[in-house]
Amino acid sequence: MVDFHQNGNIATLHNLRTRSLEEMTYELETFAQTRKMSLILPCLYSELETDAMPNILSELSKVTYLHRVIIGLDRANDAQFRHAKQFFEGLNQNHIVIWNDSPRMLALNKRLEDMGLAPAEQGKGKNVWTSIGYLIGCQDSSVMAIHDCDILTYTNELLARLIYPVANPTFPYQVAKGYYARIGHEKLNGRVTRLLVSPLLIALKRVVGDRDYLDYLRSFRYPLSGEFAMRTNILPDLRIPSDWGLEIGVLSEAWRNLAPKAVCQVEIADAYDHKHQALSPEDAATGLNRMSTDICKAIFRKLAADGTIFTTNVFRTLKATYYRSALDLLDAYYSDAQMNGLSLDRHAEEASIELFAENIMRAGQTFLDNPHETPFIATWNRVHAADPEFLRDMQAAALADLTDYQ
Numbered sequence: 001m002v003d004f005h006q007n008g009n010i011a012t013l014h015n016l017r018t019r020s021l022e023e024m025t026y027e028l029e030t031f032a033q034t035r036k037m038s039l040i041l042p043c044l045y046s047e048l049e050t051d052a053m054p055n056i057l058s059e060l061s062k063v064t065y066l067h068r069v070i071i072g073l074d075r076a077n078d079a080q081f082r083h084a085k086q087f088f089e090g091l092n093q094n095h096i097v098i099w100n101d102s103p104r105m106l107a108l109n110k111r112l113e114d115m116g117l118a119p120a121e122q123g124k125g126k127n128v129w130t131s132i133g134y135l136i137g138c139q140d141s142s143v144m145a146i147h148d149c150d151i152l153t154y155t156n157e158l159l160a161r162l163i164y165p166v167a168n169p170t171f172p173y174q175v176a177k178g179y180y181a182r183i184g185h186e187k188l189n190g191r192v193t194r195l196l197v198s199p200l201l202i203a204l205k206r207v208v209g210d211r212d213y214l215d216y217l218r219s220f221r222y223p224l225s226g227e228f229a230m231r232t233n234i235l236p237d238l239r240i241p242s243d244w245g246l247e248i249g250v251l252s253e254a255w256r257n258l259a260p261k262a263v264c265q266v267e268i269a270d271a272y273d274h275k276h277q278a279l280s281p282e283d284a285a286t287g288l289n290r291m292s293t294d295i296c297k298a299i300f301r302k303l304a305a306d307g308t309i310f311t312t313n314v315f316r317t318l319k320a321t322y323y324r325s326a327l328d329l330l331d332a333y334y335s336d337a338q339m340n341g342l343s344l345d346r347h348a349e350e351a352s353i354e355l356f357a358e359n360i361m362r363a364g365q366t367f368l369d370n371p372h373e374t375p376f377i378a379t380w381n382r383v384h385a386a387d388p389e390f391l392r393d394m395q396a397a398a399l400a401d402l403t404d405y406q
Helices: 021-032 045-049 052-060 078-090 103-114 124-138 156-167 191-208 212-218 232-237 246-257 287-305 312-339 346-369 380-386 390-404
Strands: 011-013 037-044 066-074 094-099 143-146 175-180 228-231 263-269
Touching: 021 037, 021 156, 037 045, 037 124, 037 156, 045 052, 045 078, 052 078, 052 156, 066 078, 066 124, 078 094, 094 124, 094 390, 103 390, 124 143, 124 232, 124 246, 124 380, 124 390, 143 156, 143 232, 156 175, 156 228, 156 263, 175 246, 191 212, 191 287, 191 312, 191 346, 212 246, 212 287, 228 232, 232 380, 246 287, 287 346, 312 346, 380 390
Parallel strands: 011 263, 037 066, 037 143, 066 094, 175 263
Antiparallel strands: 143 228, 175 228
């Protein structure tokens, strides 16, 4: 049976399999006549060498309703930047590759450092923030979508379904979050959502009590998806985390700035698979080990900003409550996998839970030890107030890089 359940907190827009992609594309083309739509692709150079990107490029070349594609390129030297420019020439849309490691862009980052506004670290958050700044400077788009560049099962229907809720002028939504079943290679995937975020939110509700913010986060079927769309009027005041808490951070910003009726989640794919991060239990600075800590910090920071008081004893209780909740959910996931003929390694899953439990304590202690930490990159409104010429200079730098590195 096709699912049409609504949770009562945010709208869930399902794929009821009753409408063709061609029909939806025609409607998006109509919307695009008065509401220009742009796509941001945060990309590592190494992702150009994977199986995913050629297929994504092929699928995007069929899209007729996009006004602009902005590719934020990280970890590339000058030769690799030249290759990336050639690689993306297959796009039919107006597009630009922003070389984030170019001398010009590094000089602009130094300018931000001198003002105390530079992002704290490199990564997806900074990449997305820079690309959003470029889009704001263009001043010609009403709708923006973002998705990852490692999606192995990508089709352009994913983009159409992602962008439709915010592109449709009769809908009230200003933010749309994509969701999908994380199944691939006959396995149940999505470890961080299943084994950390879901049981952590249950545990937080038991330990700190009812919070509207917790109910809001629990409403999302896949809160860590990298796919979301927004109306561009909210971008200048968007606070983006500089660490790996980007996805939770964007949802928290939607909670801070918008009414729940302006936020929705939309089913964008039947099957979804991408590059899987290693657990990296031996290194707290990489992989899911680092990601899980940053996600916990992002949730703790938002709850604290809303008035929740955290202490060491609260975090100890939270760890124990989380551990029990995670093991209970693991039983349900195991039954679900078995019934559907999927594999699930209980030993590996429990090892992940044990690591995540330790990282809840680590994140909590980091939060308590650094009360003055500024985890967000400055909003573009603030950057513009500090340096009104910055956006224009950044656009000029990106365009000059395209010209100089042929």
